[in-house]
Amino acid sequence: MKNFRYLAIMLLSILTIVSCQDNSAEEINDFNYITIDAFEKGLVVNEGTTLDTEFKVYTSKKMGADTTINLDVTTSMSSDTYSVPVSVVIPKGSNEVTIPLSLIDDASGLNRMGETMTIAINGPEDYFTGNSKVDVSISVLCPSDLAGSWTYSDGNGKTVAITQSSAGNYSVQGDNAFGSNYYYDISDACGNITITGGRLEDFGIPVSGSGTVSADKQTITLTYTVDGYFADRTMTLVKN
Numbered sequence: 001m002k003n004f005r006y007l008a009i010m011l012l013s014i015l016t017i018v019s020c021q022d023n024s025a026e027e028i029n030d031f032n033y034i035t036i037d038a039f040e041k042g043l044v045v046n047e048g049t050t051l052d053t054e055f056k057v058y059t060s061k062k063m064g065a066d067t068t069i070n071l072d073v074t075t076s077m078s079s080d081t082y083s084v085p086v087s088v089v090i091p092k093g094s095n096e097v098t099i100p101l102s103l104i105d106d107a108s109g110l111n112r113m114g115e116t117m118t119i120a121i122n123g124p125e126d127y128f129t130g131n132s133k134v135d136v137s138i139s140v141l142c143p144s145d146l147a148g149s150w151t152y153s154d155g156n157g158k159t160v161a162i163t164q165s166s167a168g169n170y171s172v173q174g175d176n177a178f179g180s181n182y183y184y185d186i187s188d189a190c191g192n193i194t195i196t197g198g199r200l201e202d203f204g205i206p207v208s209g210s211g212t213v214s215a216d217k218q219t220i221t222l223t224y225t226v227d228g229y230f231a232d233r234t235m236t237l238v239k240n
Contacts, residue, residue: 032059034128037058042137045140047141048105048106053100055101055119057090066092068087068124069088069122071085071122073119075118077110081103083101084099085100105140109140112140112191112192114139120133146162149161149239150220150239151238154234160173160237161173169188170187175224176233177235184200192210192212192213195209205228207224220236221236223235
């Protein structure tokens with residue numbers, strides 16, 4: 001009799017477990033969710049051009065009818081520098097849709113120091129979206145061509161050579177303060193100049209500074225610091 005009782009309890013336990021498993025499977029099958037497909041999140045736009053790309057949105061099930069998906073875009077970019085739809089439609093019988101994204105470096109220009117954009121899914125109703133969003137970083141690639149002969153329009157007014165060491169990186173033959181040609185190094189990122197080092201550092205004298213290149217690429221304006229000698233010295237190079 002005891003054995004029969006134990007057998008009955010075991011059978012009841014097994015049936016309960018199977019029942020729970022079946023319910024869990026049904027819940028998983030009935031679970032509706034929507035997500036953004038992973039795509040390149042670091043986008044580079046060539047200066048003065050438009051970059052066209054795209055990404056996909058997927059649902060866990062094929063739609064029984066045409067279904068609208070709303071997109072929320074968060075960015076500080078001006079509206080004329082990007083294009084992305086505010087909504088798209090997943091067709092009946094499909095579980096995906098392609099969303100176009102254009103980034104435009106036109107007259108208004110993208111920020112040369114970088115831009116960001118967040119694209120998030122909103123809806124449809126009864127679909128779990130969770131953290132379905134992407135954070136996109138956007139940068140502009142600008143051609144840099146500063147190599148050549150330049151003359152200081154201030155200071156000692158000497159003529160110097162700028163030579164290219166690698167893409168966007170240069171060595172300037174000398175400054176407008178010292179008589180000797182103690183070169184300094186610069187990098188050019190879309191017309192924004194950073195002084196990155198130089199010959200004086202070999203003597204334990206740090207150098208630093210920044211500057212800009214004019215729109216016509218004919219003038220470089222710098223502020224130059226040589227520790228222990230001068231700080232934020234203005235130096236203006238004009239192309240020969």
